[in-house]
Amino acid sequence: MTIAEETPKNTTPESYLIAEFGSINTTAVLFDTAAGSYRLLARGTSPTTAIDPWSNIAEGLVQAIRQIEGVTGRTLLNEHQQLITPERHTGIGVDKFAVLTSAATPLNTLLVGLFDEVSLESARHVLHTTYATEVDCISLNDPRDEGEKFSAIVNKRPEVVLIVGGTDGGAEQRLLHLIDTLQLGINVLSENQRTFVLYAGNKALREAVNNRLKEIAHVQVAENVRPNLELEYLDDAAKMLNSLYEDVKITKLPGFQAVQSWAGKPAMSTAYAFTLITKYFASLQNHAILGIDIGSNSVTIIAADPHAVKVHVRTDLGMGKPLINFLDHTTPADIARWIPHEVTDDQVRDFLVYKSLYPQTIPQTEFELYLEQAVAREVIRAAMPPDLPAYAMILARGAVLTNTPRPGQTVLMLLDALQPSGIFSIALDKYNVLPALGALAMTQPTAVVQALEAGVLTDLGWVIVPTGKGQSGQSVITGIVESEQLGQFNLDIEYGSIDTTVLASGQIANVTLNPNKRNDIGFGIGKGKKITVRGGAVGLVIDGRGRPLMLPNGEDKFEIVRKWHWDVGG
Amino acid sequence: MQTIIRSAIVNSQIRIQRKRLLPTAGTIVTGVGQKVTSNQTVARTNQNTRFEILPLSELLQLSPAEVEASLTVPLGSRISQGMIILEKKARVARNLTYESPYDGELFGINNGRVIIKQAGDVFELRAQLPGRVVKTISNQGIILETFGALIQAVWSTPADAHGPLKVLAHTPDGFIFPEQLTDDLAGQILAIGHVDQPGILEKAADSGIQAVIVGTMPASMYAHALTCGITVMVTNGAGIHGFSDAIFQVLKETDGLTASLFPAGAESSRPEIIIPQEKKATNESMSPTQPLAPGHQVRLLRRPYTNQMAEIVYIYKHAQLTTIGSRAHGASVRLESNQVVFVPFANMEAII
Missing domain, CATH: 3.30.420 (Nucleotidyltransferase; domain 5)
Incomplete structure (x- = not known):
């Protein structure tokens, strides 16, 4: 040189x-x-x-x-x-x-808390904010005697113990009793390796917990996840658990130290980086954003608005290895219902096992493409947390969504799986860069804006979904589309159909929407509005199939599902 | 630019190094250079240890310091049920004593609570493979070296198995009926192209068969395999395709020899079939980490070519359009029918 x-x-x-x-x-x-x-x-x-x-x-x-x-x-x-x-x-x-x-295995975590219904439920919410699995749970509901609990701690060898319990200022003795048992177990574990303990319980017990465990474990303290019965506060504990994943698991990846030596900063989990960029989008656009990442060994769903973010990571679901147990969450019939031709239960079962054994493989035939996309729909459905708020944009990533032959297939997968309603756009992370942008957003926010403006994401278009019911053939929404490129034309969407208007990326259209008296597009039943939408790879999609989506089960079921695929160009 | 893809070792005569690891830390009972037989124990440990906690401070109304000072046996001692483990001298009344309610080891004391460790199951790690110890891994296990055939499979039940190999399939996708499983097959490891009846695995277990190697079996059989009581190893996946030709060939060549079956785990990311043989000249094989190149043999993993063997003809620099319209990086491969088709790298594994 x-x-x-x-x-x-x-x-x-x-x-x-x-x-x-x-x-x-x-x-x-x-x-x-x-x-x-x-x-x-x-x-x-x-x-x-x-x-x-x-x-x-x-x-x-x-x-x-x-x-x-x-x-x-x-x-x-x-x-x-x-x-x-x-x-x-x-x-x-x-x-x-x-x-x-996201390549490291999930963090094996032991939960310790007072009651399943309160603090431990919050502890599980914390676990779902990163790549972590529950190896055991010790609580007052636990029928095992102290010796059995102690044996469980020793034999399960958790990498992290998450202790929760007690509202601030609440009862102390019962949690301390559980911690005494924990102390015995950790004492044994510490002979081989120091366990990490994250305490996120009653504030008044922080010192007592630290005093009992500091000699035998790495103790960290987070804000109480349940400061009172009505309030759940996860952010602090979630952030610290994510740091533990980064410290305990990522650094153990083979060859990591050499790679890390090139970087000036510690490694970050993909889920955390994806959370950062989703939050960044929410702040930038001042709207609620839904982030969805369907990976091979995990599914991450993030709901962010300008003020708050909720992260939901499932390490028991994914498009790879977890599929071998996927029929614990769904049935072959539920998967087959999305496929526009006959498929037997055995074909679905064989596919799930085969894909779990060869998770890297991709479909090469139409049959397997439909099957894989049908599985993806059910995986997303199984991963969805309850009570997702409304959102103005979906950020989607994961090979099954980004590597579709036609972009309409991605839109249809998301519409079928999430069954959203209202008006929103969909952006696809086709180049697998969103988490990288999340990492960049921390230090170079302007660079992120410029990269986004340069088209690093693929806009699929805008979607309008009225909620409500109707009868096949009945008009659910009418409207007028006005665009410089397309001119002006009328819309009349029939119940049960999906309408797609080709509106290329960069094109803008003004759309006047008038839902009928039984449908709502987000402004009240029967209330319409004039909105401005941008084009995308699919265009403007109006999903008139109603919510909740009723899957056809008559003789014409394959024809209807096939028509839905055609309607979105899939 | 180099291309790396996933690979599977399917080779009838190579030098094999195999880790044998304990599930938890324990004691290694062999040394480097030592020759071992299949049944020889190479390391041992305790599993499923049960602990009992005696809250003596609370039970006897003593302070934690008094409990600790009054123990009659040192920590780590073997104790038996009824043995006095605590005695506190009294000036006036009778001495206070406490008899252990359990057999075990006086494991620890913490804040006035005494922990007794009861004997768990002793886990003896056997070599399961004749060979020479080339390395010991402190408290964890050993690395054994041997020569012979190695087949990397895709799925197995959790237990090791060891026994003479009996190839029952006449063709790679051959199957059998339960009636063919007779008592004279006891102790053997059977190789069958595909199994689609739970009754076959149950009959195999009843007949004392050590293990069953199958090319493929329907997904519904996987749950049966986990509960049938014998080791079941799958080399190729789900369905009824059976063995790929390369695997079937190695099994036929080694029919009658003693095979060892190892599940995936810390030792290897894939289940393995190892069939030791007399040391001969080892086959020339590419390194598992060697970049892909024209002429290399690959096994195709997805429809419409599932389980077919092919040869790399041309590696594309840029992503290509697949027949369903998606784009993927991949290569042109020559099928056994001589047809040349494009296959994504994701859907092939190099056979080495």
């Missing part, structure tokens, strides 16, 4: 390479300024190499980076396959590098 090559450039904003290690694929994305604005320059993808025969996540990452080098002509790795940082005057290398991952 010459001196010029070795001299770091000193300009802003900085170029960023962000690696995301998923359980199946590793993606590297390069952001830098081009033509005056910050944008996604290139991305590379390779299999994640965390397990044998590689057992080194760097192998897959190097291949992904080599793809970026091939596309951009920019050298990023030196002759020893080490990342060149910071970026040199000659344009080689990159200023910053960051790591995101």
Whole structure:
């Protein structure tokens, strides 16, 4: 290398390479300024190499980076396959590098709390904010004797113990008694490895808990998840549990230390980064946003508005390994109902097992495409938390949603699975960059805005879904579309149908909507409005199938489901 | 640019290193360089340990310090039911004593509560494979080296198995009827292309068969396999396709030899069938981490080519359109029928 090559450039904003290690694929994305604005320059993808025969996540990452080098002509790795940082005057290398991952196994967590219905329910809500699983639960409802509880602690070997219980200023002795048992168990565990304890219970007991456990465990204290019976406060405990996932699990990924040495900052979980970007969108647009990430080993659903965010991570669901147990959550018939032709229960069962054994595989026939998309619908349905608030935009990611042959299939999957209502747009993370933008948003918010403006997401279009009932063939909504490109035309949507108006990306239309007396599009029953919508890969979609969606079960069921696919261009 | 894809080892004669690990920390009872037989114990540990907690401070109205000072046996001692484990001298009245209600070990004392550790199940880790110990992993296990055939499978029930291999299938997708499972097959490991009747697994267990290796079985059989009482290993997946040709070939070549079946776990991310043989010249095989190249053999994983073997013809630099209209990175492969088709990398595994 010459001196010029070795001299770091000193300009802003900085170029960023962000690696995301998923359980199946590793993606590297390069952001830098081009033509005056910050944008996604290139991305590379390779299999994640965390397990044998590689057992080194760097192998897959190097291949992904080599793809970026091939596309951009920019050298990023030196002759020893080490990342060149910071970026040199000659344009080689990159200023910053960051790591995101969902590839580590979930955090094995033991819950300790007073009652299942109150504090432990909140503890489970905390668990669902990151990649964590409950290995056991010790509470006052627990019928086991003290010895059995102690044995469970020792034999289950939790990586983290989450203690909750007691409202602030409430009862103390019963929780302390449980902690005495816990202390005995942790004492034994500490002979091999120190356990992490996160205490998020009655404030008055913080010192007592710390005094009992500090010599034998790493104790951290979060705000009480149930400061009183009416209030649930998860943010602090959720943030700390997520940090524990990052510290305890991510750092154990094989080859992680070498990769981490390229980055200046600790690695972040994909779920957390996706939460950040969803929240960022909510603040930027001043609307409620729904983020959905259907991965191979987990499903993440995020509901964010400008003031609050709710995260729901399910590690027992996903489009890969968890499918082997998916019939615990649904039935073959519920999956088959979304497919426009005959499929037997055995075909559905075989598919679920096969896909769980080969989670990286993708459909190559129409039959398996329909089957995989039908499974995705039910996986999302199973993962949905109750009482999702209304939202103005869906941010969707995950291979089953982004790798569809036609974008209408993605829209239909989301409409069928979420069964949303009202008026909203859908943006697809086709290039797998949203979590990377979440990581960037913390330090370079302007860069994120520029990258988004440069079209890093794929707009699928706007969707209007009236709620209400009707009869087949009956008009549920009428309206007028006015657009510079399309001119003016009338809409008349029949109950049971989906209407798609082609409105290309970048095109704008004014739409006057008039729902009938039994339907509501978000402004009250029968009340209409004139709205402005932007086009997208699918266009303007009006879903007149009613809510709740009634699946056909008559002789014409395949014909109807097939028509829904056609209606959205799927 | 290099392309790496997932791989499966299916080889009739290679050098094999296999970890044998305890489920929890324990004691290693073999040393590096030592030759071991299949049935030899290489490490042992205790499992499912049961603990009893005696709240003596509360029961005897003593302070935690008094309980600790009055113990008659040191921590770590073996104790038996009825044995006096605590005695506190009294100046006037009779001495205060406490007899252990359990057999076990005086494991610990904490805040006036005494913990007794009862004997758990002793877990003996057997080699399950003849070979030489090439490394010991402190408190956890060993690495064994042997020579022979190795087949990486995709699913298995949780237990190891060991016994003579008997290939009952005449074709890769061959199946059998329960009546064919006779008592003279007891102790053997059977290889059958596909199994689609729960009765076969039940009959196999009743007949004393050690394990069943199948190419594929319908999804509904997986739950039966977990409860049938014998080891069941699946090499290719769900359905009735049976073995891929490469796997069937290795099984036929090693028919009659002693096989060891290992489930996936900390030792390997995939279940494995190992069939040790006399050391001969090992087959030339590509490294599992070697980048994909034209000429390499792959097994195809999804319809319409499920389970077919193919040869890489051309690796595309950019994503290609698949027959259903999605785009994917992949390669042109030559099927056994000589037809050349595009297959995404995601839907193939290199056979090495």
